[in-house]
Amino acid sequence: MSFVGRLASQSSIIFASRLAGAGLTFIVQALIARAWGAAILADYMLAIAAVNLIACFMPLGFQTIGTYFVAEYAAKRETGKLVAFIKRAYAHVAICFGVVLVLALLGQGALHLPIVILACATAVNYISGAVLVGLKRPYAGYFADSLFRPMMVVATFLVCLTFIEQPTEGFTTLLWAIAFGFLAIAALQFAYVLAILRKLPIALEPSQPETRRWWRFALPWVIIGLATDFFFDIDLLLLSTQLSKEDLAIFGVVSRIFVLVSFGVAAVYAVILPEIFEREANADRAGFLRKVGEANLAASLAALVMLVGVIIFGPLALSIFGEGFGAGLWPLVLLSLALLVRSLLGPAAMVLSIYDHPWASIPAVIIGLSALVLGNLALVPAYGLVGAAVSACLAISLWSLVLWLIAWRVAKVDVSIRQYFAR
Structure with a gap:
C-alpha cells in the first residue's frame, strides 16, 4: 500500500x-x-x-x-x-x-x-x-x-x-x-x-x-493548545453577549460538529508525525519535505471530503437537535471551508517546533484571536449566526495564513500543499 x-x-x-x-x-x-x-x-x-x-x-x-x-x-x-x-x-x-x-x-x-x-x-x-x-x-x-x-x-x-x-x-x-x-x-x-x-x-x-529544551517547547504550546483546543469555548463566551440563547445553542452545536469533523484532518497528521520527525532527526531534508507534502495532500483531500459530507449530511445531523437547528447549516459549511484552507496551508506550528522555533507561533495566535474579537464585533450585530460563522472562518483562515508565512520566513520551509507538487 x-x-x-x-x-x-x-x-x-x-x-x-x-x-x-x-x-x-x-x-x-x-x-x-x-x-x-x-x-x-x-x-x-x-x-x-x-x-x-x-x-x-x-x-x-x-x-x-x-x-x-x-x-x-x-x-x-x-x-x-x-x-x-x-x-x-x-x-x-x-x-x-x-x-x-x-x-x-x-x-x-x-x-x-x-x-x-x-x-x-x-x-x-x-x-x-x-x-x-x-x-x-x-x-x-x-x-x-x-x-x-x-x-x-x-x-x-x-x-x-x-x-x-x-x-x-x-x-x-x-x-x-x-x-x-x-x-x-x-x-x-x-x-x-x-x-x-x-x-x-x-x-x-x-x-x-534536556530539561531546558523541553520547557522551551512546552510553555509556548500551552498557549497554542489553549487557543486551538479551546478556540470555540472562547468564541462562545465572546458571543454570549451578542447572540440570543437560541442562536448561541445552534452555534455551540455547529462548533462541536466542526471540531469532530476537523479531527478527521488531525488524524492524518497524527499518523504522519513520527515519519516527519524521523526524517528531520536523520537530517533527511528531501524526505522531510516529501512527507510534509504527502501529509498535506492527504489532509486536504480529507478536508474536501468533510466539506462535501457536511453539505450532504449536515441537515440530517442538525435536525437531530430540533427544527430550529437547521439554521446552522451554512455556518457549518463556512467553518468547513476554513478547515480546507487550514489543510491547504499545512502544519506550520508543528514545523516551527521541529526547527526549534516554538515561540514563533505566538504572533499568529494573537492575530487570530484578535481577528475573532473584531470580526464578532463587526459582523454579529448585523448578521447574527452567519456573521459569527464568517468571523470564525476568517479568524481561522488568517491564523493559518500567518503561520504559513512565519514558517516560510523563519524556518525557510513552505509547508503548504505546494510542497507535494514541487517534488
Missing part, C-alpha cells in the same frame, strides 16, 4: 473511532436530560468541563510536545532521554494530582473527589496517548480516549439508571463510577506504554535530560 493510502486508511479508522465515541457521548447527554432532567445534565456538563480544564493543566504542557520528543528520541535511539522525558511528564501529573487533591479535601469534600480522580485519569491518558503516537502506535494512543471511555460511560449510566431511582443519587454514583472506570482505562494504557518501552534497546550510558 502507498504511503498516502496508508495514511488515508489509518486516519479513517481513527476518525471512525472518534465519530463513534462522539455519538455515544451525545447519546449519554440526551439520556441524562430525559431521565434525570436538564439540571442534572447541566451539573454533569459542568463537572466534565472542570475535569477537562484540570486535566489540561496537570501535565504542564508536556502532553502537547510528547509526540514530538518521543518520536525524535526513538528515531535517534536515545533511550535514556526518551525514558527521562516520559518520567518527567508522568511526574508532573502525579505532583499536580497531589496538589489538586489537597485543595479538594480542603473544599466541599466528596463531590470534588471524583472530579479530581477523573482529571488525573484524563491527564494520564493525554500523556500515554502522546507517547504511543510518537512510538507509531496511533490506534492505542487514540482509542482509549475516543472510543473506550465513551463506551464505559454509556454502560455505567445504564447501570445507574437501572438500579438507582433518585436522580441526584444516580448522578453522584455515576461520577464516582466513571472516575474509577477512567482510572482503570488509564492504568491499562499506562501498562501498555511500559510494555512498549521494555522492548526498546537499553541505553549503554545514561543520557542527560
Whole structure:
C-alpha cells in the first residue's frame, strides 16, 4: 500500500473511532436530560468541563510536545532521554494530582473527589496517548480516549439508571463510577506504554535530560493548545453577549460538529508525525519535505471530503437537535471551508517546533484571536449566526495564513500543499 493510502486508511479508522465515541457521548447527554432532567445534565456538563480544564493543566504542557520528543528520541535511539522525558511528564501529573487533591479535601469534600480522580485519569491518558503516537502506535494512543471511555460511560449510566431511582443519587454514583472506570482505562494504557518501552534497546550510558529544551517547547504550546483546543469555548463566551440563547445553542452545536469533523484532518497528521520527525532527526531534508507534502495532500483531500459530507449530511445531523437547528447549516459549511484552507496551508506550528522555533507561533495566535474579537464585533450585530460563522472562518483562515508565512520566513520551509507538487 502507498504511503498516502496508508495514511488515508489509518486516519479513517481513527476518525471512525472518534465519530463513534462522539455519538455515544451525545447519546449519554440526551439520556441524562430525559431521565434525570436538564439540571442534572447541566451539573454533569459542568463537572466534565472542570475535569477537562484540570486535566489540561496537570501535565504542564508536556502532553502537547510528547509526540514530538518521543518520536525524535526513538528515531535517534536515545533511550535514556526518551525514558527521562516520559518520567518527567508522568511526574508532573502525579505532583499536580497531589496538589489538586489537597485543595479538594480542603473544599466541599466528596463531590470534588471524583472530579479530581477523573482529571488525573484524563491527564494520564493525554500523556500515554502522546507517547504511543510518537512510538507509531496511533490506534492505542487514540482509542482509549475516543472510543473506550465513551463506551464505559454509556454502560455505567445504564447501570445507574437501572438500579438507582433518585436522580441526584444516580448522578453522584455515576461520577464516582466513571472516575474509577477512567482510572482503570488509564492504568491499562499506562501498562501498555511500559510494555512498549521494555522492548526498546537499553541505553549503554545514561543520557542527560534536556530539561531546558523541553520547557522551551512546552510553555509556548500551552498557549497554542489553549487557543486551538479551546478556540470555540472562547468564541462562545465572546458571543454570549451578542447572540440570543437560541442562536448561541445552534452555534455551540455547529462548533462541536466542526471540531469532530476537523479531527478527521488531525488524524492524518497524527499518523504522519513520527515519519516527519524521523526524517528531520536523520537530517533527511528531501524526505522531510516529501512527507510534509504527502501529509498535506492527504489532509486536504480529507478536508474536501468533510466539506462535501457536511453539505450532504449536515441537515440530517442538525435536525437531530430540533427544527430550529437547521439554521446552522451554512455556518457549518463556512467553518468547513476554513478547515480546507487550514489543510491547504499545512502544519506550520508543528514545523516551527521541529526547527526549534516554538515561540514563533505566538504572533499568529494573537492575530487570530484578535481577528475573532473584531470580526464578532463587526459582523454579529448585523448578521447574527452567519456573521459569527464568517468571523470564525476568517479568524481561522488568517491564523493559518500567518503561520504559513512565519514558517516560510523563519524556518525557510513552505509547508503548504505546494510542497507535494514541487517534488
